[in-house]
Amino acid sequence: MANPIQHAPPGTQAGDSVHAVASADENLAAILESLQDAGALRFIRAFLEQRQPLAEKLMEKMDTEPTKRGLKNAVTLMMGLGALPDGIGVALMSALTQGFERAGEASQLPDADKMSVWQLMGMLKNPDVARAVHYLMGFLEGLGKALKTTS
Amino acid sequence: MESNETVSVTINGQTHQAPAGARLVDILLEADINIPHVCYLPILGPIQTCDTCIVSVDDQWLRACATVVSEGMRVDTRSPEVREREDAAMQRILGNHRLYCTVCDNNNGDCVVHNTTELLQIEHQTIPYTDKPYPPIDDSNPFYRYDVNQCILCGRCVEACQNLEVNETLSIDWSLERPRVIWDDHQPIGESSCVSCGHCVTVCPCNALMEKSMLGEAGFLTGIKPDTLLPMIDLVEGIEPSMGPVFALSDLESQMRDSRIKRTKTVCTYCGVGCSFNIWTKDRHILQIEPPLEAPVNSVSTCVKGKFGWDFVNSPERLTRPLIRDGGQFREASWDEALNLVAARLSEIKRQHGSNALMFVASSKGSNEEAYLVQKLARSVIGTNNVDNDSTYCQDPATYGLRMTVGYGADSGTLKDIESADLVIAIGSNTAESHPVFATRVKRAHKLRGQKLVVIDVRRHEMAERADLFIHPQSGSDPYLLAGVQKYLVDQGWIDRTFLSQHATGVEEYLAFLEPYTLDRVEALTGVDPETIKQLAQMIHEAPKVAILWAMGITQQRQGSQGSLAIANLLVLTGNIGRPGTGGYPLRGHNNVQGASDFGSKPVYLPGYQDIEDAEARARCEAVWGGEPISAEPGLSNTEIADAVLDGRLHGLYIVGEDTALVDNNIGRIQEALQKVDFLVVQEVFLTKTAQYADVVLPAVPSLEKDGTFVNTERRIQRFYQALEPLGEAKPDWQVLTDLANRLGAEWHYRHPAEIMAEVSQVAPLFAGVTYERLEGYRTLLWPVEADGADTPLLYQEGFHHPDKKAHLIPLSLEDVPYPGSEFDILVNNGQLLEHFHEGNLTYRVPGIRQLVPEVFLEVSPQLARERQLEDGQWVRLVTPNGRARLRVLVTDRVVGHEVYLPMNTVGEGAINQLTPELFDPDTRTPGYKHTFAKLEVLDGEPGSPLPRRNWRFQRRHPQPGVMVERKWARPDYQPLVSTGEEEHQHG
Ligand code: SF4
Ligand code: SF4
Ligand code: SF4
Ligand code: FES
Numbered sequence A: 001m002a003n004p005i006q007h008a009p010p011g012t013q014a015g016d017s018v019h020a021v022a023s024a025d026e027n028l029a030a031i032l033e034s035l036q037d038a039g040a041l042r043f044i045r046a047f048l049e050q051r052q053p054l055a056e057k058l059m060e061k062m063d064t065e066p067t068k069r070g071l072k073n074a075v076t077l078m079m080g081l082g083a084l085p086d087g088i089g090v091a092l093m094s095a096l097t098q099g100f101e102r103a104g105e106a107s108q109l110p111d112a113d114k115m116s117v118w119q120l121m122g123m124l125k126n127p128d129v130a131r132a133v134h135y136l137m138g139f140l141e142g143l144g145k146a147l148k149t150t151s
Numbered sequence B: 001m002e003s004n005e006t007v008s009v010t011i012n013g014q015t016h017q018a019p020a021g022a023r024l025v026d027i028l029l030e031a032d033i034n035i036p037h038v039c040y041l042p043i044l045g046p047i048q049t050c051d052t053c054i055v056s057v058d059d060q061w062l063r064a065c066a067t068v069v070s071e072g073m074r075v076d077t078r079s080p081e082v083r084e085r086e087d088a089a090m091q092r093i094l095g096n097h098r099l100y101c102t103v104c105d106n107n108n109g110d111c112v113v114h115n116t117t118e119l120l121q122i123e124h125q126t127i128p129y130t131d132k133p134y135p136p137i138d139d140s141n142p143f144y145r146y147d148v149n150q151c152i153l154c155g156r157c158v159e160a161c162q163n164l165e166v167n168e169t170l171s172i173d174w175s176l177e178r179p180r181v182i183w184d185d186h187q188p189i190g191e192s193s194c195v196s197c198g199h200c201v202t203v204c205p206c207n208a209l210m211e212k213s214m215l216g217e218a219g220f221l222t223g224i225k226p227d228t229l230l231p232m233i234d235l236v237e238g239i240e241p242s243m244g245p246v247f248a249l250s251d252l253e254s255q256m257r258d259s260r261i262k263r264t265k266t267v268c269t270y271c272g273v274g275c276s277f278n279i280w281t282k283d284r285h286i287l288q289i290e291p292p293l294e295a296p297v298n299s300v301s302t303c304v305k306g307k308f309g310w311d312f313v314n315s316p317e318r319l320t321r322p323l324i325r326d327g328g329q330f331r332e333a334s335w336d337e338a339l340n341l342v343a344a345r346l347s348e349i350k351r352q353h354g355s356n357a358l359m360f361v362a363s364s365k366g367s368n369e370e371a372y373l374v375q376k377l378a379r380s381v382i383g384t385n386n387v388d389n390d391s392t393y394c395q396d397p398a399t400y401g402l403r404m405t406v407g408y409g410a411d412s413g414t415l416k417d418i419e420s421a422d423l424v425i426a427i428g429s430n431t432a433e434s435h436p437v438f439a440t441r442v443k444r445a446h447k448l449r450g451q452k453l454v455v456i457d458v459r460r461h462e463m464a465e466r467a468d469l470f471i472h473p474q475s476g477s478d479p480y481l482l483a484g485v486q487k488y489l490v491d492q493g494w495i496d497r498t499f500l501s502q503h504a505t506g507v508e509e510y511l512a513f514l515e516p517y518t519l520d521r522v523e524a525l526t527g528v529d530p531e532t533i534k535q536l537a538q539m540i541h542e543a544p545k546v547a548i549l550w551a552m553g554i555t556q557q558r559q560g561s562q563g564s565l566a567i568a569n570l571l572v573l574t575g576n577i578g579r580p581g582t583g584g585y586p587l588r589g590h591n592n593v594q595g596a597s598d599f600g601s602k603p604v605y606l607p608g609y610q611d612i613e614d615a616e617a618r619a620r621c622e623a624v625w626g627g628e629p630i631s632a633e634p635g636l637s638n639t640e641i642a643d644a645v646l647d648g649r650l651h652g653l654y655i656v657g658e659d660t661a662l663v664d665n666n667i668g669r670i671q672e673a674l675q676k677v678d679f680l681v682v683q684e685v686f687l688t689k690t691a692q693y694a695d696v697v698l699p700a701v702p703s704l705e706k707d708g709t710f711v712n713t714e715r716r717i718q719r720f721y722q723a724l725e726p727l728g729e730a731k732p733d734w735q736v737l738t739d740l741a742n743r744l745g746a747e748w749h750y751r752h753p754a755e756i757m758a759e760v761s762q763v764a765p766l767f768a769g770v771t772y773e774r775l776e777g778y779r780t781l782l783w784p785v786e787a788d789g790a791d792t793p794l795l796y797q798e799g800f801h802h803p804d805k806k807a808h809l810i811p812l813s814l815e816d817v818p819y820p821g822s823e824f825d826i827l828v829n830n831g832q833l834l835e836h837f838h839e840g841n842l843t844y845r846v847p848g849i850r851q852l853v854p855e856v857f858l859e860v861s862p863q864l865a866r867e868r869q870l871e872d873g874q875w876v877r878l879v880t881p882n883g884r885a886r887l888r889v890l891v892t893d894r895v896v897g898h899e900v901y902l903p904m905n906t907v908g909e910g911a912i913n914q915l916t917p918e919l920f921d922p923d924t925r926t927p928g929y930k931h932t933f934a935k936l937e938v939l940d941g942e943p944g945s946p947l948p949r950r951n952w953r954f955q956r957r958h959p960q961p962g963v964m965v966e967r968k969w970a971r972p973d974y975q976p977l978v979s980t981g982e983e984e985h986q987h988g
Helices: A015-019 A024-039 A042-049 A051-062 A065-080 A090-108 A112-125 A127-150 B024-030 B080-094 B112-119 B156-163 B199-203 B226-239 B243-258 B304-308 B335-353 B368-382 B396-405 B415-420 B436-449 B462-466 B478-491 B497-503 B507-514 B519-526 B530-542 B560-573 B593-598 B615-625 B638-646 B667-676 B733-743 B753-763 B847-852 B862-868 B965-969
Strands: B006-011 B014-019 B054-057 B060-063 B074-076 B144-147 B170-172 B181-183 B209-211 B262-267 B276-282 B285-290 B323-326 B329-332 B358-361 B423-427 B452-456 B469-471 B546-550 B583-586 B652-656 B679-684 B696-699 B708-711 B716-720 B826-831 B858-860 B875-880 B883-891 B899-903 B932-938
Touching: B006 B024, B024 B054, B054 B080, B080 B112, B112 B243, B156 B170, B156 B199, B156 B436, B199 B209, B209 B285, B262 B716, B285 B304, B304 B847, B323 B335, B335 B358, B335 B652, B335 B679, B335 B696, B335 B733, B358 B368, B358 B638, B368 B593, B368 B615, B368 B652, B368 B708, B368 B733, B368 B753, B396 B560, B396 B583, B415 B436, B415 B546, B423 B436, B423 B530, B436 B452, B436 B462, B452 B462, B452 B530, B469 B530, B478 B507, B478 B519, B478 B530, B478 B560, B497 B560, B519 B530, B546 B560, B560 B583, B593 B708, B615 B753, B638 B667, B708 B753, B826 B875, B862 B883, B862 B932
Parallel strands: B006 B074, B358 B652, B423 B452, B423 B546, B452 B469, B546 B583, B652 B679, B679 B696, B826 B899, B858 B883
Antiparallel strands: B006 B014, B054 B060, B054 B074, B144 B209, B170 B181, B262 B276, B276 B285, B323 B329, B323 B696, B708 B716, B826 B932, B858 B899, B875 B883, B875 B932
16 A cells, blocks of 8 residues: 655755856856957956946946046947957957956955945046957957958 | 759859758858848748848848849958958847846856857947836736836847747837837737747747746846846946857857756657757756747747746646545555556456456657557457547547548658648637647738638638638538538539549549538528539639648538548548649648557557457567567557446556547546456556546656657657656656566566667558667657668659559548537537647646636627626536536627537646547547537626637737848838848748
8 A cells, every 4th residue: 555645755856956057247257268268358257247236336436427438439439430440469369368357356355345346337438448449349359250251 | 932943153262062942041141141130030931120131232232031042142240340240230230139148047158139149249339228118027927027128129039939839929129209019009928919839939039028937037147036137247247348258158158058958859749740859958947948940840939838847847746646545545655566556456357257357558758669558458468459649539530530531540651741732721629729730820820921811610710700711610511511512512513633533543433422412402401502512613713722720610510530541531632642742631630640650559459450350460560579469359448448347348458648538529438337346557747637536546746857759740750868867766658668677577678668669660560660760859650661761751753552553532421410419409529628638637737828828718609698697707517418518608799599619738637638529430439529509598697708808819919021121121220231222032
């Protein structure tokens, strides 16, 4: 006589673990790591990893006319310069990497999670930074295209 | 209308040949001319709301989607003037939509608004976006939400709801200052007539309608809370209204998504329609179901279960480890221990009691390859023909009727034939709820093309409401009704004598059999008046092409086989078989109940319906399989299990993915048998009622976690691909069966289901040309499949499947129909509900479905409610000689008199099979579930309806011809871009 047994012993069913899918952040980390391997994108990483607190802070601090104007200039400049020059040279890469290292260093500071990206964004007003960002945007565009053609 | 003729068209100075009747937009796209076409989707036809497809044709401005090519047409798509107008049309759209692509969950490379803006290289918006003056989000449906501010008013959703799904919920209210999509008469979605089929969400070209499962999940940045997100979007727009950088960044982000979102082609695991789609997953999270245009059965169509019913895959109750009964408990075991035990016990039973003391049940949800291995295990390793599947409970009578008459026990054509019939007769089929996507095409043909629809049923369901003729015969009397209408057709000279003389045998005997079924006699037997029968006959006579659909309302009668035979005879008698647009269509219930039988898990058939008595077929199988010789003796069927266990013939049972303890009729008796059987193995995804009786439970995986093929109700073989890793230690059935067979001394070396299919093609001529390569992606094959891969969408074009190539008319052998008595005076009808499937083991594990339909209920008629003073929510008990069930009442005029309807979707104390009788169809031993007679006892009241009042069944639909774009054109604020007078609204 086999009476029905209504319960499976602990550990033999999926339980809530099945919902513990790799979190968005873990995913993000994985992708960004591969991007970093491919040429280091710490800037984006810093931005993405802290997206929630960062975004709130951005809103708080950046929604002012002078900031907007500055950013607008920077972005217009970026666009005006057109597409990424042919072949990103070693020099350009190292320039970018230096930039990333600055961002990285900044984020090591004790109050980094409060200030680093804000500082970074503030620096967009600096024409040198704007130039670098232009290259970064071009780089991203090129990377996007490259991903498109390889996928 | 397309034809074989072609016309020549000059496009941008080059000459192109195009089929006469084709739409210009299709020709342009085929020629790789990238014109925008935001509102156009081929399956929906021209909607003409967006004007982006504007072209110059012979110096007129026309919408390419609504223009049919004609000889000598000169088309310009490139001039600056065309560009200007395209731009103007797109700007109007962008005034209704914010481009925050980088933070949008729809930024997956397929957003039509994004891609069109990019295609047109729009840098600056000329019509500023403004919010619409409505609450921005309606998220009252559990599965999808509408964002009115993102809605571009293209009308695709409306067209899909009105004319493809034909649920007729959606419209655009063009009379509003700011038009918007509305559900019914401005109802919240969750309180509307919406059936959550998802058509609208699938066809929406942007993020206005989205699956909730996508929100905050698809993108890298889309999880940002709206409080932050909206000001951020404002900021970005404030900084940079030029779209270039925004698009550069969003394209990159979209590309990045590709590396973590996996898109896998799969086939629905619910009903027999066999919808196929891409499932998007991110790890184990199911983001969305995306049915692509090219899906061969369904295209963009789905029902609520296929579109949204997948959460069961991640249910915490999934079994992940083998279990062994130990005293009154299960204990965890390793695969080795569990399989060794199973092998030892099966061998022991075989040794002690012989091979026929064991029985195997294949799953109608498992793959074809798995059904094949179950029967191979039974036959070649154990040495018994005791192997069956769920079809015994439902579909065998239809198979019987068709095999006897026309030769193949399956649908004679495809959904395309049903769509193109002039008359569809649905008998005992609640198609809109049980085979929803089949129903869409019938409803569409009925609405748009004037196809006629007759419904014969005991319940006034949606199809009955829509029918041109609804006939409610005495329950179980359908074979008499069918005989009566045939007799009348004969008397009127409305049968196809030419066809019969060339293609049928047994005609005179059959006509003689029909003789006594006069209109009066049939009225006495069925309760259907002569005028109605005459009207039905007249409709059959007048329709050049008739297709008949039937389901369990016929097959689960005690005379299910005779009823099916009557249907097949009617088709032959009127020459309505073997031609496009005609034929007989038994609608199979489970996704692979067709395949489980096709691949040989039947006690009387080897794979491919080779008779077990056919020595040549047995030899063919033995040569490939080795092992035990195959007996010519038919084995036991599912409905013989209880008796065979209780009288000591069966000692061991091996059940793969079937909840026998709930789906057998008279479950008291089968549950007793499951308790008593010496050894029970259950391969399952959950600890089902049946698994609870097992000695060993082996954890299986659902289709998303393995590769394989299914056969849908059309005989269409379709591949599904693994989307997720098996959960825990659970394994695909084919692997478990292989491991077990090898422990029993076989030498099976399958590494992939493709190898199993390759073997099937050697043993079953029906599948000679079936290979995985020929089934790649969305390619399919409809059996029989020749060795060269030629398949057979429409059967019998070259004659019938009998040695004489003729159809055989077979007289029916009819018995009296059981009627309710004075004590058991309630007829308990039963069947599916749209939202749930079968007993509900899967669908009750989908929270959104539970929200729509949380529990089972009993539909009673207003008359019965009056007689017994019943109100919604009242508890009642139904008592039959076999058992009892406790249920809450729902009063509805879908049922009449003393007929009640109990959906089969429950595993609890309202389970229908506590009540069903031990009556069987003599030809197939399919239970006569539909002859359940009960008495009704009134218990306590509980206020409120057991079905939430917001459910679509309580709402009224709002039919419209379509999106009614003329109303848009008539608005004072609409400035035509086309040359006026050219608007037309066609349905393609
Ligand atoms: S019934 Fe509902 S889900 Fe289906 S198309 Fe209509 S509104 Fe959309
Ligand atoms: S909700 Fe409907 S009308 Fe609005 S964009 Fe989507 S499909 Fe078009
Ligand atoms: S349950 Fe049937 S109709 Fe619904 S999506 Fe699945 S196969 Fe299609
Ligand atoms: S594609 Fe929208 S009007 Fe033609």
